[in-house]
Amino acid sequence: MSELASALPGAEYEGIVRVTEAGLRGMVTLKADLPDAANGVKAVTGQAVPEPRRINAGDVSVAWMAPDELLILCDHARADQVVRDLAEQLGTAHHLAVNVSDARAMFTLTGDTVKDVLGKLTPADLAALPLGEMRRTRLAQVAAAIWFSDAQTAHVICFRSVARYVFDLLALAARPGGDVGYH
Amino acid sequence: MLTLTCPVCGVDACETELAAGGEAHLKRFGPGSTDDQFEEYLFLRPNAKGVHFERWRHAMGCGKWFLAARDTATLEVFGTYSAQTTAPPADIVNAIRAKRPDWSPET
């Protein structure tokens, strides 16, 4: 079989920040009673169930999406195995685990002005967003999730079908001459 | 443009991240109900000027529905709370009464 394709393979823009498509990333949505599922999640991912809105990062990262929903981030090739492992760990407990890796696109923004660039597109209060906390919001007209792993690095997840739109938006916001100097 | 705190994920959401869902605490009438009951359930809304309970979905966020108590005239927000209730909880009722002494849940 031919190689797998992410939404915008190799897409890249260098402006006042650098925007790159992050390639294929494994993502598993788990919907369950989270306290009940905590042990199973720990066994499969090595991570505890995060506090609301937090991401517990590692080889496998776990993000809190809602009181009954987690997003597990892992290598793309591992996602199906994570689903199977969760099924095994959670057994008959009512849950839904599904590989959603290909439903998403992911971008990485790096540079000193990442917050200023994203601040052109989202109504979220980025100054109030701590490192390691995911803010689900909108980027212009589409839903997205944003988090910062450090002050110069932002990660954006959006739906795969709007990857081109989101990339174009980010590139436009990062165009030279558009410094805001706010954050 | 409103801001409402999503009681599910705790985010202070801008109105553009939310989707409005009309009046809250409607009682569903299905098969077996009278025409009047069904009409009331589906169509008749008091459209209150003042205290109002309404449904919102954190559409560009955690995706969950929640309820809000709000003054439709001044846009003052008395509180947001879980969608899994059939009536406004006591803390919301108290918050409203603190600001609107004349209001009672029955009106």
Next chain:
Amino acid sequence: MSTRLPDHGRLIDRSRQVKFTFNGKWMRGHPGDTLASALLANGQTLVGRSFKYHRPRGIVASGGEEPNALVNLGRGARHEPNQRATTTELYERLEATSQNHWPTLEFDVGAVNAMVARFLPAGFYYKTFIHPRAFWKHVFEPIIRKSAGLGAAPDPETMDADRYEHFYAHVDLVVAGGGVAGLLAALEAGRAGKRVLLVEQNAHWGGRAPVDGDLIDGAPAEIWVKNAVEELEKMENVTFRTRTMLAGVYDHGYVTAYERVADHTPGEDAPRHRLWRIRTAQVISATGAIERPLSFPGNDKPGVMLASAVRDYIVNYGVAPGDTVVIVTNNDDGYRTALAAHRAGLKVACVVDPRAEADGDLPHEVRSLGIRVMAGSAISKVKGLKKVVSVRVQAHRGYDGGHEEIPCDAVAMSGGWSPVVHLWSHCGGKLTWDEDQACFRPDHDRPPTDQNGAGFVTCVGAADGALNGDVTMAATATAMAGLLGSDVSAPRVDVAREAPLAPIWVMPEAAGAKKRAKMWLDFQNDVKVSDVTLAAQEGYESVEHTKRYTTLGMATDQGKLSNINGLAVLAEALDKGIPQVGTTTFRPPYTPISMGAIAGEARGEVFQPLRRTPIHDWHEEQGAYMEPVGGWRRPYCFPRDGESHEDAVNREIDATRRSLGLLDASTLGKILVKGPDAGRFMDMLYTNMMSNLKPGKCRYGLMCSENGFLMDDGVVVRLDEDTFLAHTTSGGADHVHTHMEDWLQCEWWDWKVHTVNVTEQWAQIAVVGPNARKVLEKLGPDFDLSAEALPFMAMAEGKIGGFDTRVFRISFSGELSYEIAVPASQGRAFWDALHEAGAEWNATAYGTEALHVMRAEKGFIMIGDETDGTIIPQDLGLNWAISKKKDDFLGKRGQERVHMTDPDRWKLVGLETLDGSVLPDGSYCIASGKNANGQANVQGRVTSTYYSPTLSRGIAMGLVQNGPDRMGEVVAFNKVDGSTVEAKIVSPVFYDPDGEKQNV
């Protein structure tokens, strides 16, 4: 005439020159000039023509309130009309042209309107052009359109060459206005550790204080301003911007600010404008005040300016608006202009003051310089056509025939000051009338309120009615102390004490109707004192009605100069007090903002999000003709060289029915529904019984709203005992998922069901046609695809050619068909593999139109064609898909209503034209007789209509009254040309009614 002075000009850089053109003529200015100051420096006092009478007009003001000096700026893709010269910073090679004149600014034919001005009073158009009706469109409107209007609209064939953006900021406090009050407020909030955003609409800080010569802490205001800005620069919690206007204040602390990033540097690679979308806990409005004109005959002539503007041009730009100035003022502040003009070496002919006495500090100082002060007098005439030549001065009250002609080429007028209360009022703050200063100011007891029910706007300084320099700072300090809960000490301000103004705006007092018809209130819209008086006589009492009737305050300046004067005239005419008449509503934006700024990034490629499937690029490579489907772009057809769309569609259908077609069906919605209560939940969502579906099987299902109306349809697959996969329409996935979650979260929250929208996880490809199985077997499945192992309406999972597939034997075309889902990352490769393997069977990609035709040939309904939100499944002959065993499902009760069970409802049938032609889309089935409006009665309509290449004739589906009982009957359908076409009512299934082709 107006000219550049040898000295003064604190804002300009005389060491450099800037060249620009006005009406094609080259002129020179300096960096720091506005277009207005540069025009005046070049002796250009005539800058435009008025809206209605085409009267010659000059610059009146020095800021955003300017009503007259509107120009066209730039050309081509950067042409923009109605730009205020007073707020346009001069830049190299700026091109400006004047507006609303024909053929030239100097000679204007339309000025004839002015000679018949008495024939064009308020409401003239309303009264005159109402009859005869037909004349409006062909006679009156073209003439009025030619003579009225302002700047030239941008060429519709050009695209704005600039880019724009939004920026979201969240702060504790926004300070609007960078005058001394705003700076003090920002300093105090900054010192208190608040997150502060300070915006100033002009390019410089300090507002009026440096112009008026106030001393702050014993030094010129300029020094204090410089120190304040330096301190703010050091504060990390303070962001401040010049060229940024706080445009609007909205609910819950939402505030917009308009930053003109690159207006003064056109062509630079930067966003031209940035719209700040701010959430703030508090708004501090330090927006100052605007000087009011006075109404005297001829007050609109070029050379008549606001006194404060005359001062600004002298002090800020080193420009004299004239050689000899007459001041006319009802207050002491106007005398400052006499002082400034005198100091700049201009001749001050006199100060005309309608007050009986003028004995304040400032009048005394003016007199001591030998300047003549004419108390108790008024201007009764301004002489000169395109510029002021002289004024006639007489007693304001008790005219005895005596008057004096005073030569001058500039008149500086002051009717006192109005606080800029716009930001207080935008979100509902109420005003109170200040009798002493004759102005509206914020009523502190009735502020605009936020989400907590608390006031969130505070006006400080002149905006709060603290008009004199000394009280401005003290009041600001007090207000900030209250807000911050800290000690705030005001700087000491030394200014002259001012005597009270006289609330006189119309002079002379006894001016008759003729003179009042020459007194302008609204310069831009040509509204005069006589117009407002007439409106009152004709019964207009409400200020809002009068505004609309006379157009007072409705021009691009929104009445910034005319508001109070107009109210005063109306109040007098109605014999009421000004507070009883009230004000019109202040609405955002404060001054006009660009459409580009409002649109922000949403233009061109990112105007709206276009959803793309994993196979989208292939479609574009093939030159597919795309159509929008629920946010997606889908190929309508794939025309080959020289092929029309119709030809392409027919070829695609033919290839599919004869051999092998491939459809990108990735846009189909796919929602997982899982849990112990999933079956029960699916039974509520669908009209059919879903809980008895066997794992591995598919069932077509209908979804209705509570109203009973058909909302969506699709194939439901039971993946295992606990799990359903619900397919939705292409546009419907998000809506259906939201609908499911609504019921789960808000009604049946104790049911154990989880849902996930997995639409985009999968690329889905329909492999369709007699050779469908062959191509899949050639690719090498690791499971059995035979009719026995995988019959119609079954599903299987496994690998095909190394791809991870989920295969559904479902058909929307009537052919042997496999819908195959693969993970989106494999979608394009799988599509390519199918084409490669299918080449020997002429594998043909088909688009949505071929899909539509083939489904219509089979009589399958399409949501959005056969349904429109008023159609119930029973209308479409889908009773077989409505469970009779279920006690309840969404829509069941709705479908029991009387109108839904009416036997006369229009119902689905097939339609065959007798002549084989294609019925017009949406055409009506004609019934006998006419309705009450004289229109033909109707008994049905066409919902889908196509040319069927399979049957070589037109086929259609439609809803016809009692249709299913009228098989074989011939009925007539209307056509656009008024004729009708006859069609026979037939079964909607035109092709393979027994399903032999799909069931192999």
